[in-house]
Amino acid sequence: xxxxxxxxxxxxxxxxxxxxxxxxxxxxxxxxxxxxxxxxxxxxxxxxxxxxxxxxxxxxxxxxxxxxxxxxxxxxxxxxxxxxxxxxxxxxxxxxxxxxxxxxxxxxxxxxxxxxxxxxxxxxxxxxxxxxxxxxxxxxxxxxxxxxxxxxxxxxxxxxxxxxxxxxxxxxxxxxxxxxxxxxxxxxxxxxxxxxxxxxxxxxxxxxxxxxxxxxxxxxxxxx
Numbered sequence: 001x002x003x004x005x006x007x008x009x010x011x012x013x014x015x016x017x018x019x020x021x022x023x024x025x026x027x028x029x030x031x032x033x034x035x036x037x038x039x040x041x042x043x044x045x046x047x048x049x050x051x052x053x054x055x056x057x058x059x060x061x062x063x064x065x066x067x068x069x070x071x072x073x074x075x076x077x078x079x080x081x082x083x084x085x086x087x088x089x090x091x092x093x094x095x096x097x098x099x100x101x102x103x104x105x106x107x108x109x110x111x112x113x114x115x116x117x118x119x120x121x122x123x124x125x126x127x128x129x130x131x132x133x134x135x136x137x138x139x140x141x142x143x144x145x146x147x148x149x150x151x152x153x154x155x156x157x158x159x160x161x162x163x164x165x166x167x168x169x170x171x172x173x174x175x176x177x178x179x180x181x182x183x184x185x186x187x188x189x190x191x192x193x194x195x196x197x198x199x200x201x202x203x204x205x206x207x208x209x210x211x212x213x214x215x216x217x218x219x220x221x222x223x224x
Contacts, residue, residue, distance in 0.1 A: 001044045002071040002188055014064045022060035023052045033193040043111050071188035073112045091205055095212030098205035100129045106182050107131050110194055113184035120177025135162035147172040147179040150199050169195045171202045
């Protein structure tokens, strides 16, 4: 559940109390962004007992002054939720597949949405790797491709139907012509802080893949 909370003492506790009163058990809180207008964007991971509707959490949060619920999603028990450091560790385990692993983990890192790894293919959308739920319309002539810098993707009216309600950003993979795209169907909006984290993770994936051969050679020399 993504909640916009006033950046003042007691606000987070008031939200936690409201969630508890609605029967929810908060099992994790991530601060996503400190905004410049006196508000903070937080992601709450809440365990809701059977029979309780997610709407009850929204109603409860709205009883707290100046609090807004931007989005609420559902994760099955045992869903793979990740943090940035866990993604780096996973990429380090298989450096030759760093970008593919990152795409697989993107939904869990950002708590919702999907990821794509696009090969160098000019303006034609081709999918090299896709996480679950991603639109995989190969052949889409995307006006936002190729990517040369981190970009908020503007989806035009001529896009295929699976892309019509998409909110997405894209980050080029160095000078390879590839791109990592992260999106959500119908929102919520992707924050500047989330785009910055994706840029950082893509850069780390490239470093991990490039330095792996040198690290392996150093290990061989040390044990030889």
